[in-house]
Amino acid sequence: MKLRILSPFARLANRAVPIMVLASACAGCATAPSAQQRVPPSNDTLPASLRATPQEVLQDVLNAVGEMTYDCRSDGKMLSWTPTGSEATLVDQARRSVGTVAPGHYFIAYDGSQFVGSVAGEEIVTAGALTWERLVKRASADTDKARGRFGTVTSVQRVMTTGGLPPIPTCMQQGQSLLVPYTATYLFYRAAQSGAGSASSVPLIDFAHEAHS
Template sequence: MKHCAPSLFARLANRAASIALLASAVAGCTAPPSAQRLPPSSDRVPPSNDTLPASLRATPQEVLQDALSAVGETTYECRSDGKRLSWTPTGSEATLVDQARHSVGTVTPGGYFIAYDRSQFVGAAAGEEIVNAGALTWERLVARDEAGARSNRGRFAKVTSVQRVLTSGGLPPVAACSEQGQSMLVPYTATYLFYRAAKAASDDTMPNSLAAP
């Protein structure tokens, strides 16, 4: 018996170590892949509205509702303008992550912002500025979907405009391409600021309301 005890203790110790290793691995998988790829939150503090270029500012009739980080890819297609071939952007696709680092929706080509609660905002570019020559432009989008087309409930139901700021990446390494029809995906990150009408500021049904910066 006294020869078996060390073996038993060794097996129990090995089993405990295996359980601890498995728990550690599971814990490391709880955050969505997109959140794991985001920079530290201190690097993503959005600028206040009044510090932005005039073309990107929300109107005085709007208040900030949401600040979401995004990580994804911008798609480019090799196209000809009749003289030369170049990479032409065809849209971005990304996962939207809240301040708790939870995935809450997606960005899709065409200016679509779709929350996992099925609410959505469809935007059209209203302003654009090159802030960093090595990254996607900062831009402002205003609603282009028809009045009444959206549900009255959900995260993006009452959004009136969106600002894309703090962009990183998203541009092709070179402007020229060699074969028409080729496509390329370029990773990018950004912060999207979602605004809604100020008159809805007291609406308790709006999720995750934020004070204006």
């Protein structure tokens, strides 16, 4: 695992390009670094705090390859790495890049649609890796973002994480940033149509037949 530590100046330069400009620039990318295709867990096997509601159905399964970012901050007593968000490429089951993850729990598709989440549940499932999470949609007045791939998403689960944690919690120089590689699988849910089954009953066979370990 290759870690990157950025000075305050390098950190600002690294983040100078706005999120939407990055998304637009990558819209024509045919492929992205491929995440290992893995069969995700079904909703009813997850811890209760991470499960989608019976009113939701599984819409999309995407893998992420990217970096978790941390800033060196002081709590008045000591310096420690404080998480500031993740930056990753979202890859579909055909290994095509379809969008990005950005700090603030932003999920931006290359068609311009987006989902912005708030953490509703969090569990330590894999030792030495990022927590598994459930994100629910934050209200947005931007109706233009309500169209496209992520336009109808109501919640997202982050599962099957690897990496993403600092090797040690403390740091040496305030203002530095640390970028730690991580991978994860994200499950995207939307509201079920009238008469549709619950989220826990949605089959994963369409995704699993292309997956391999």
